[in-house]
Amino acid sequence: MSSNMRIIWCFILPFLILSFLSTSCKSDNSDEGKSEEELYFDDYKSPEALWGHIDTLGEIIIERRYDDLRPFNDGLAIANSKGKWGFISRDGKTVIPHRYRAAYPFKNGLARIQNFNKKYGFIDMEGNLVIPDTFNRVFDFDSGLARAQKGENYGFIDKNGNWVIEPRFKKCKNFENGFAIVYQYGKAALIDRSGKYIIRYSEGNDKILGILGEQVRLKKDSMGLLCSASNLRFSIINI
């Protein structure tokens, strides 16, 4: 290579590298400043085939115009329009606008929703956000309490969205007859509605199998036990 060519390349090569880097940085930053919702819809495409409801006579009850659709429950169906979930009535009217990333059926007047911030909350039948969308995950209310996740852990909230039992469990089940099975450190325990431990984390191969009425089925040293949660009396059972 001649010395002239070397000099030319010394000027051109850095210019080419800088141009390349500048282009790649621009494309990497193209999502910068976009909301979660905008990012979601960057990748969203409505399907060619759309969903509606028909009756047993084959008559169209709800026009086939939804990206996705769920069954009616208490007169409302969850419907996805252009990527957003809302609630429609049996006459096809939008009752709660299509604005959620995910929505679930109403239970006792409240429905779980996920907003485009990926957080979950609850709405009432008018579509008001009655429990703010601040949870990583929520479950339906059962006996006045709902399991909710904040950070890594689960706890229980009331219908005002307040923690009744702070999130301190890796996993938990719904309350049954005043008691719930919770999991921490890979072991199960039993708590009451105030969060007080009734049975501490079971040891070794011991297991809490389930709740039966107000009694708890346990396995201890390969033996089945039935424990009354109110007086902690044990009896042997077959498992």
Added chain:
Amino acid sequence: MMLQLTFHNGIAAVKQYNSWMFINDRYQKIMDLDSDDIHYANEGLWISEKNKQFGSN
């Protein structure tokens, strides 16, 4: 190839040769359905899918 969904109130949806139909509990055809896919919903309704490119509804 036939696919049959569960009976609800004496009616089931059946897919045969890529066409859906309703049948009664004596396995007689009630009617052909203008649907590409179908699921039972509840409250006497079925959820029906139709590709807009190939159909009127």
